[in-house]
Every structure is written in structure tokens, then in C-alpha cells.
Amino acid sequence: MVQAYNFLSSWQLFPEKCNFQKGIAPKSGNYKIESLDNGQALSFSINWVSLDNEAFYTQYKVVPNDAMQKLEDNELADEIKADIVNSSTLMVVFYKNSLSVLEVTHEILPNGYMRITQAGTDENGKQYKNLEVYHKQLSVLPYSSSVAGVAIRPTKEGVIKHKALSAMEDQTNMQLDQIRQQIELLARQAQEIRKRKELSMMIYEAKLNFKPQIGQVYHLYEKKDSTHILSLVAPQEWGASGPFKQFVSSVKLLADHTWVEVS
Numbered sequence: 001m002v003q004a005y006n007f008l009s010s011w012q013l014f015p016e017k018c019n020f021q022k023g024i025a026p027k028s029g030n031y032k033i034e035s036l037d038n039g040q041a042l043s044f045s046i047n048w049v050s051l052d053n054e055a056f057y058t059q060y061k062v063v064p065n066d067a068m069q070k071l072e073d074n075e076l077a078d079e080i081k082a083d084i085v086n087s088s089t090l091m092v093v094f095y096k097n098s099l100s101v102l103e104v105t106h107e108i109l110p111n112g113y114m115r116i117t118q119a120g121t122d123e124n125g126k127q128y129k130n131l132e133v134y135h136k137q138l139s140v141l142p143y144s145s146s147v148a149g150v151a152i153r154p155t156k157e158g159v160i161k162h163k164a165l166s167a168m169e170d171q172t173n174m175q176l177d178q179i180r181q182q183i184e185l186l187a188r189q190a191q192e193i194r195k196r197k198e199l200s201m202m203i204y205e206a207k208l209n210f211k212p213q214i215g216q217v218y219h220l221y222e223k224k225d226s227t228h229i230l231s232l233v234a235p236q237e238w239g240a241s242g243p244f245k246q247f248v249s250s251v252k253l254l255a256d257h258t259w260v261e262v263s
Contacts, residue, residue, distance in 0.1 A: 004084050006108045007033045011134035022128040027051050031134055077101055196258045203259050206230050212253045220248040
């Protein structure tokens with residue numbers, strides 16, 4: 001069971017990364033894979049929340065790399081077989097009357113996500129393929145969720161848990177988003193202060209022939225000797241190229257005696 005190690009976790013669904021040819025992607029979902037019977041079997045616990053806030057749950061276990069096994073819940077299938085292809089690929093196939101009705105391929109992607117591909121045939125005999133993408137949960141729940149082709153039924157307990165889970169996710173995600181926005185704002189403010197400080201240092205090291213006034217716009221130039229000078233004369237007022245090496249920027253003195261670049 002060593003090869004199954006990468007799959008043993010609680011996985012959280014990325015609804016926006018899913019692609020469903022049959023059914024509709026859920027609002028949220030978890031998918032839990034555990035090792036049972038001293039590592040001889042795998043347990044799959046699956047539940048998810050629909051866009052209508054209806055909760056669904058199913059669970060099954062299988063011994064990988066073994067013969068066909070009976071499936072307790074035979075609504076979808078009566079037999080099941082699983083194979084660990086390698087450390088990043090796990091196949092589970094469901095059979096009805098000895099015919100394959102659903103193939104579920106679990107793949108560990110290079111970025112650590114898990115992609116599940118469900119390939120089956122619908123009630124009209126048309127083939128379909130559903131793609132789901134999961135990331136590992138930071139906090140492990142006592143159950144898991146996802147959309148799967150296995151027979152799934154709503155439960156009262158599942159509805160209660162998922163309503164609470166949904167509310168918790170909404171609140172914590174909102175709080176984390178607020179903190180992220182505050183951090184981004186502070187980072188932008190710090191960057192602006194740093195730019196003002198660098199500009200102010202350049203100006204206070206430049207040649208000044210007058211006393212700057214707060215709120216007044218001035219023009220910073222680089223001289224031919226690479227020093228700087230602050231002038232009242234705008235670039236367009238000099239004529240052709242002016243007496244300096246190059247124009248740096250137009251600046252304004254703020255009340256805290258820092259300088260800011262203006263358009």
C-alpha cells in the first residue's frame with residue numbers, strides 16, 4: 001500500500017476547476033481516502049453540497065490490486081475493482097452485470113493537486129467524462145466530500161453538518177479575504193512611502209536656489225555631471241532640450257516635507 005500513500009488525505013474540491021459533461025458541479029465538496037485493515041484496503045468517503053444547498057454522502061471500501069469484489073451498495077454497480085497503477089495514479093472501476101459502468105481515475109498532479117476523471121455511460125447510453133480537481137485540506141474533517149458516480153443519498157446529519165460547514169467556510173473565507181486586502185493595502189502604502197523617501201532624498205541632495213513651498217509643483221532635472229537640480233521651469237518651457245542632461249519628473253512638496261511625483 002506504499003504506492004497509495006500520496007492519495008491518503010482529505011481533499012477539498014475546486015468547483016471552478018471542474019468540468020462536467022454529466023450533472024452540475026457542486027458548490028463545495030470533500031473527498032477522503034483512508035487506509036484500512038492494516039493497509040490492505042482503501043476507504044473512500046465522499047460528500048458534497050449542491051448549488052441548492054442539499055448535502056449528499058457515500059462511502060465504500062475496496063482492496064486494491066485484487067480480484068473483483070462485491071459492492072455493498074449495488075444501486076450503481078454490483079462489483080468493484082481498484083488498481084494502484086503507480087504512486088500518482090489510482091484506478092477504481094465499477095461493474096454492473098460484469099460490464100464496466102464507471103471508471104474513476106485518481107491522479108496526483110505535479111502541483112500536488114488531485115485530479116479525478118470519471119468516465120462512464122449515462123442512462124441513454126451516451127458516454128460522458130467528468131473532471132474534478134482537489135487540493136489537500138489544511139484541517140482534516142471527520143468526513144469528506146465530492147461529486148462521484150457512486151450512488152449518493154442525502155442524509156439529515158449530512159445536511160446539518162454541511163450547512164454549518166458552508167457557513168463556517170463563508171465566514172472564514174470572508175475574514176481571510178479582508179485580511180489579505182488589508183495586507184495588500186499596507187504593502188502598497190509601504191511601497192508609496194518608500195518611493196517618496198527615495199525621491200525626497202534625491203531632491204534634498206539636489207541644488208536648490210529657492211525655498212520650496214508646500215503644495216507647489218516643481219521640476220527635477222539631472223545635470224550633465226549627474227547631479228540634480230530642482231527648478232520652477234517646466235520641461236516644455238525650456239525650448240528644445242534645455243540646459244540639462246535630462247528631465248527626471250515633476251514633483252510636489254507635501255505637508256510632512258516629503259516629495260511626491262505628479263503627472
